[in-house]
Amino acid sequence: MKIEHFALNVSHPQAISDWYEKNLGFKVVRKMDKSPYMTFLADDSGKIMVELYHNPKASVLDFQQLDPLMLHLALVSEDPDADKERLVGKGAELISDDTLEDGSRLIMLRDPWGLCLQLCKRAKPMLK
Numbered sequence: 001m002k003i004e005h006f007a008l009n010v011s012h013p014q015a016i017s018d019w020y021e022k023n024l025g026f027k028v029v030r031k032m033d034k035s036p037y038m039t040f041l042a043d044d045s046g047k048i049m050v051e052l053y054h055n056p057k058a059s060v061l062d063f064q065q066l067d068p069l070m071l072h073l074a075l076v077s078e079d080p081d082a083d084k085e086r087l088v089g090k091g092a093e094l095i096s097d098d099t100l101e102d103g104s105r106l107i108m109l110r111d112p113w114g115l116c117l118q119l120c121k122r123a124k125p126m127l128k
Contacts (some may be wrong), residue, residue: 069078072116
């Protein structure tokens with residue numbers, strides 16, 4: 001099996017989707033313009049999607065209050081320093097900036113709605 005998508009019930013799916021499209025390079029696969037605003041966004045590989053929606057039948061996590069180690073969306077970045085500066089300039093908040101012993105770079109940010117985004121540049125890439 002392989003992962004098709006990871007789903008998040010969020011407070012503002014349309015706004016988050018717009019921000020992810022403009023700033024993370026995600027592409028819309030399917031988008032509803034009425035409640036629950038289900039939106040499927042594919043990464044640049046076109047193989048993995050994130051689903052954003054707002055379904056009042058379930059609560060929305062308070063992403064701002066969650067420790068990044070509890071939940072984050074990790075993204076491969078070829079230039080984490082440039083991506084960090086660009087995303088902070090677009091409303092993200094810097095949480096941490098680490099270089100591991102093996103030379104891997106891991107930068108943790110919060111998007112404008114509080115969801116943690118981790119920029120990863122592994123010394124030895126883990127995905128093909």
